[in-house]
Amino acid sequence: MLMVQAEDTRTAIDEIHNDARFYHQETIEHVIRIMRTQLHEPLSLEEMAEIACLSPYYFNRVFHQVIGIPPGEFLATLRLDAARHLLLTTSLSVTDICFEVGYTGLGSFTTRFTQLVGVPPRQLRQLVRQEPLSLAKVRNTAPSPLTLRGLSGHIHIFRPFKGTIFIGLFPKPIPQARPVSCTRIHAPGPYHLAPVPDGTYYLMVAAFPPSEDPHTYLLAHDVLVGVQGPLHMQQGKANGPIDVVLRAPRLTDPPILCALPFL
Structure with a gap:
């Protein structure tokens, strides 16, 4: 009898936790939608928490748990992603953007854009106006897969795919700036990344259809993504292979900020 009661209690607690996770997910998605409509306006932590009907402390903690980064940092990535889209799809000046x-301030914007996208805003606009991109010229840092050090695994896509798959290791769960280690493959299957210093990382993967147009990679209209982490690297390698299943992007995924495929 006591065992049955204990099992019922555990089931009830699990249901409460599941309901809370579902509520938090919906709440965070609602706040992200508001973020996207108010990129040009100041939006403080207190204002975001008020939208979520939570205290600022609790909202910040829940957002971090669901997304992997604080709400202010997520908002900053959305703003820079919007700036990149305006650079590539309009004739607006960098100052206007x-x-x-x-x-x-233009100085702080240019500095932050360069740090997180990987190239200055004016240079990015110039790059996409040059001759069509040849991925054969893009740097590929993959070492021989025969080495035992580094990070290895398989990329899985559960649908027919043809194109280019970029794989990078980042210190945060945001594909921004230059990855610590990276490679690219042209079909689902095995990958290998070079050894990196010991630490905690996130494996971020993005798959694009075949194209010589840089807009395909920078605007990411038809992309599949995947992430694994946090991963703990010790003595130059991970504890076993790391597989990633690619899927369509979700509202809660941080945008791909790094200037693929120019890094």
């Missing part, structure tokens, strides 16, 4: 996405 800076203010359009909520920055108040």
Whole structure:
């Protein structure tokens, strides 16, 4: 009798936790939708928490648990992603774009954009205006898969795929700036990344259809993504192979900020 009661109690607690996770997921998605509509306006932690009907402390903690980064950092990635889209799809000046996405100073905008995208805004615009991209010229850092050090595994896509798969190891769960180690493959299957310093990382994967147009990779309209982490690297390698299943992007996925495939 006591065992049955204990089992019923555990079941009830599990249901409460599942309901809380579902509620938190919906709440965070609602806040992210508001973020996307107000990129040009200041949006403080207190204001986001009020939208979520939570205290600022609890909202910050829940957002971090669901997304992997704080809400302010997620909002910053959305703003820079919007800036990149405006750079590539409009003739607006860099100064106009800076203010359009909520920055108040051109210097801070340019510095942050360069740090997290990987190239300055004007240079990015120039790169996509050059001759069609040849991926054969893009740097491939994959060492021989015969080495035992580094990070290895398989990329899985449960649908027919033809194109290019970029694989990078990042210190945060955001594909931004230059990855610590990276490679690319042209079909689902095995991959290998070079050894990296000991630490905690996130494996971020993005698969694109075949194209010589840089907009395909920078605007990411038809992309599949996957992430694994946190991964703990010790003595130059992970504890076993790391497999990734690719899927369509979700609202809660941070945008791919790094300037693929120019890094």
